[in-house]
Amino acid sequence: MQVNGVEIEDTFAEAFDMIAAKLLITARDEKWALHAASTATGFATSVIACGVEAGIESLVEPDRTPDGRPGVNILIFGMSEKGLSDQLMRRVGQCIMTCPTTACFNNLDGEKTVKIGGKLRFFGDGFQLSKRVDGRRFWRIPVMEGEFLVEEEFRMRKAIGGGNFLILGENVDCVLRAAERAVEAIRGVENVITPFPGGVVRSGSKVGSKYKFLSASTNTEYCPTLRPLVKTRIPEGVNSVLEIVINGLDEKSVSDAMRVGIESACSVEGIKMISAGNYGGKLGKYLFHLHKILGEKR
């Protein structure tokens, strides 16, 4: 299969179960909502070392937020309910409550709940106030700037992590340009994030290592500098590879994001091939076949 003259490898991306929360951060203006969102989703590229994977999902217009102020939706993904709950507490407490003028709302229907405002309220040292609005409970925590409003409970639900595709091209310039276009296109898809810096990964990994103490190591098959030394998957004429990793709340969102991302990447001159990272079907239960995803629209 080819898209815009770019070869699409007949392979699949392998994704796995995660658990996710969706937070809506509002503030006096978009700038401060984004400050909080960027901080709360910082150092959250991979669960391997960050505890969670997180990113900004979308900007929200004031007329669509509960308090009528500009908002930012963020998605946070963890491997377990406990792990995600712990990280939510830390990130809401340290990154959102600390940020001037912000408020934090749950923005997800999910089967699991975690108390966030219900615990953070103790920061109010007894002066916190509880309010119920439309059946939802909020806490007003007095802070030096004024008051931090946070919802009592946040919802969590099953989600998917590890949707991905690889962009293989002539050089780093065109591959990076293609990756940027892909990420830009994926921003238009609801309920997904690309958790890596700028949405792009340069250091894709494989499971295991020659070193016993490492559970993951560089993806040698796709490292251009190692072509003559290892079994390679890089075709002739390709000198750089970048990966886009996508986490989403459901299969359709991940699939849609992969499709628009691949299509955008294929519009850049110099791109030779699109592939995907998988572990032979042994790691995750979700297999996103590239041909099937791209064929859905054709």
Next chain:
Amino acid sequence: MIILRPKVRFKVPIEAECISPDVFSDKSMDEIRKLEILYGNKRKPLGELFEIEEGQGDGETIKMEGDMSRVKHVGAQMSKGRIEIEGDIGMHLGREMSGGEILVRGNAGDWLGAEMKGGLITVHGRVGNLAGAGYRGSKVGMKGGTIIVNGDAGREVGELMRRGVIAVTGSLGEFTGALMTGGTIVCFGKLGGRAGAGMERGTILSFDRPSFLPTFKRSCVYRPTFVPLLLNSLRKYGLPIKREYLEGSYERYDGDIASLGRGEILVWVGS
């Protein structure tokens, strides 16, 4: 839908707790006509005092038409369904209700929604004293739900209130929110004197500057995010919420410091 109309002009108070969707829902028309009410000190069947007919519409809706200003306790303890009242209605409407909806196009008497736990009461008219309050001897008044008054309300509205929202587009009488331990009262008109007397917790939100008890202390002018959140949630009731209220600043008074002092009166001071 069941429609009730008074057969005569009532001269004595009527206690009609049975007029409730919970009571009507599993009964035939004959059984409804035989339900007992107190007419003064006499027990009478409902059908003797009201014309009762079946209309089109939802089976859990009761419609009342006419002057029922002496009919008390309608919708008491109701948990579901809807009561529509075209005309004035007497005291204790929707007392202790836990769900459902009551709509009044007319005036309502004292103790509207007293000690209610949930549901919605909307009155397009004047409301008497002690709406959402706790009965004498009770420690707690309204514990949940919403009361919307498109008109004025009397004294001691929200007395002993713990949770829920009371929003009044007109003026409120004296002692609004007295002895409150939680919940929110929103006054779009003039807030009467001695508001929040003895309140421990809770919020009184006013868009007109009231007179304060000396036991309320000014803390600051700020923009509590909770206010636009609340006002946005109240928009669906057609209240006169101006853009300036959502974006404006509020002067906060903490009190009543003669009591616990964790309550607040928030006064809008403009954009």
